[in-house]
Amino acid sequence: MTDVRRRRPHARRVVGATVAAGLLALPACGGGSSGGVPTINWYAKEEAGGSMSDAAKACTASAHGRYRIKQVPLPTTTDEQREQLVRRLAAKDSSIDLLNMDVIWTAEFANAGWITRWPTARAEQVTKGKFPNVVDSARFKNQLYAAPLNGNTQLLWYRSDLVTTPPKTWDEMISQAEQLAREGKPHRIQVQGQRFEGLVVWFTSLLASAGGTVLSPDGTKVALPAGPTRRALAVMRRMSRSVAADPGLSTSQEDQGRQGWETGESAFMVNYGFVWPSASKNNPELAKKMRWAPYPTVDPGRPSKATIGGFNIGVGAYSKKRELAFDAATCLSSKENQLGFAAKSGLLPVTTSLYDDPKVTEATSDAVDAAGKPTQVKSFPYAKAIREALATAVLRPKTPYYNDVSLAITRTLHPTRDINPDKDVKRLRDAITKALKGEGLL
Amino acid sequence: MTTTVPAPAAAGHAAAVSTSKPKVRRRARSERARAERRLGWMLCAPAVTVMLLVTAYPIGYAIYLSLHRYDLRFPTETTFIGLRNYGAVLGNRLWWQDLTSTLTITAISVVIELLLGFLLAYVMHRAIFGRGLVRSATLVPYGIITVVAAFAWRFAFDPATGFINGMLHTQRAWFTQQWSSYLVIVLTEVWKTTPFMSLLLLAGFTLVPDDVVKAARVDGATATQRLRKIIIPLMKPAILVAVLFRTLDAFRIFDAVFVQTRGAQGTETVSILGYNTMVSRLNLGLGSAVSVLIFACVLIISFVFVKGFGANLSQQRGEG
């Protein structure tokens, strides 16, 4: 460290370059604006096929200069999307004009005052002709807080080469799978057992099919009737301990299920419709043998109830352009755009009549034939099954504490192979009671 | 602090004044000392202010929040509730479970890192050729973003995408069991931070004079004896500090667990718990109680090291 003269300019240059680089990068943090036309920020995850940004463009065009919709991307999973959004909303971020909301967030967001109630006339306009129970997901205390955008439920997928008649109940399915295992045939059942929201979907569907609910009708107390709860838990336990369970069940989400299915080792899968175009592309041989049936039930005498998934579109409470935002949300959730979401990204509509629209029934998507050449398959051969399922499907618990309740459920039931139906009914009740008081670690 | 009157006179100037010399000289000296003191404080002030504002103030604020029901999802329900949040945390099995798993991960990783780091430092110390190569290679894990390292190992062990299963000819789902999840997390930690440990230890090797070791060798001490009787005792200060740094660093483990299991399979750590409570649930009151308790744990660990093992930090430097 003696050569002062040589070091000196060197150090200057380095520091100088560092500062310069910092300054160069600075303008990047300024927001963009486009002259005159108000920008409506729409926090929404982009979907494959670009249907969200296409809808934003279409509505911007039809607004004739009154507003311009800018789609702000969100993460992939809904847990992560929620985390991002609630942090901004808690920070009273006025840049959130519109936000895509998972159907389970309505109560929490509305209760915290983060989203705006829809005025009656506007509410009428965006709920007309939509599935009543889907519309219900956007309500809190009998007021509408969001416009239903798309809906979804799971179906039972099975292999027609292995299964002649699709099972009606979980027990039947597990028995069939175990029989296949004894015969040395592909026999796995793909289901979501990871400690995440999908586990709540599984539990809620089983509980509702067994005739129970998680919360009392007003959403303030635990319901969890002992009989149905124990039945639901017993099914989860049996499923998780069966030879038919995937070894990775406890880390399995929807996409792991799809992968497990496409390897050809599975006979059954409980999953959303995205598995169909995927298999048609990645394993066309298998796709040919793919069939679907209603979600399996618990008791043979009682029809199954699947759980409603999907997204609604809300107006941010701190938005400075609420009226324009309502207009934009109305446009984005219109029939035309719902058809666009379906055709481009495989998201099913919430307006009942659209299930008969040729744009849904005749929609096609890219696939590969057995010889590996590109071809087209119908996108929604299963649309009718979804329509029927959506009509009877149930909502997950509606409470401002939903996030805590959901955590309480997943924490208590994961890993599912360790479920003890007798003890866990009480553990579940205790955990949810605590969650409803906002107390306790989860 | 002898005078309170501001005295702008510079030392040279004061010396030039001829009246009452001894007094002036004393005054000049004390004035120079004062000026030096003031400059010292001035130069430290910005750094100290920033550090206090961003750590001490928030910790005080965390203590305040921890005494309240303060949930951003229920903004109207904020009330003072005393120590109830602490009761809720300490009375919950989850806190103790997370603390155990944090300590388990910490202990296992630090022990492995110490052994591997020692070896690595020895290789660096003794390597004849490719010394620069070893050093560069060692620094690669240090420089890599922890999230990236965590993803690399997660994908490597993933049953669908990983090469580990292909290599071992198994179909194990590594993240479905506690022990194997721990294994991957610890592996990630060890891989990423052993280099840092080894560099701290490498510095410790310079504390061991070569001729002492050589003399012992001449006296017929075996390699093990040389290691146990000479090298390790001489290196003790360096080892203790390296272990303390790494223990406290490992105790706040967050990135790898977040990316690899997000706390599932009983691998949740106290940092993840704090994050979940504060950031995902926005329950700042309860989450702050967790924070304060984590802070207390860190104090306890440091205390044990300093008082119990006599780690002398004043000779050592910090690592962020």
Next chain:
Amino acid sequence: MKHRSLSDRAFWGAGTILVVAYALVPIGWIVSLSLKPTANVADHKFLPSGATFANYRTIFKDPQFPAALRNSLGIALIATVLAVALAMFAAYAIVRLDFPGKTAVLSGALAIAMFPQVAIIGPLFNMWRSLHLFDTWPGLIIPYMTFTLPLAIWTLSAFFREIPWDLDKAARVDGATPFQAFRRVIAPLAAPGVFTSAILVFIFAWNDFLFATSLTSTNRARTVPAAIAFFTGASQFDFPTGQIAAASVVVTVPIILMVLIFQRRIVAGLTSGAVKG
């Protein structure tokens, strides 16, 4: 150079190779994964059987990754400049000047180096949201600067102790004020130390995940580690393995280059003062 036997050389040579392999296996793996075509991602092989840059094209076409890269670079560089500047003043004072409280500064800095950062993310989040710093560059620069100050102060103090201070004294005898002495004589001498601590500070800021996930939420200020962890797949249920790998490679290459070019300095920085008083 001492004379070494052949077996000795072979032994240490093998050790060297082992160390290099240890460091590079995960890097090689992530590069391989980023190059695998989608159909081969699940082939359980270490090396790709075919190579495609599709994943790289995808991440650069999407707005989130370029934005994160810009944020990471900008935030890390500014935090580095600020932290090193403040630390330089403090370290000079600690090494050169006599004033009460300097041990307190050093040990306080040490305490902060060991501080559990998760303990303040809640309060910080709440403060940032009322100060409108949430999801902004300063919102990350401030904590990064704070948590790298100890590292910088300690590293710089160690380097400053090596400087021949007679030059400083000489300058002051020549009539320079302490500040002038600092600026004209000491600063240039201290340059290598400054540069070294800058590298270490930069690596810290570049690496951080906890603050980045907690205090940002969009492309406006989200840095690379947080962006990678929340990468958007093609559909709701799709996990973008290949893209994460590609993004990882992009942010790892510059660090590896930096480490290779400056390895001597980094080692000096990490070990300096570790043994000296």
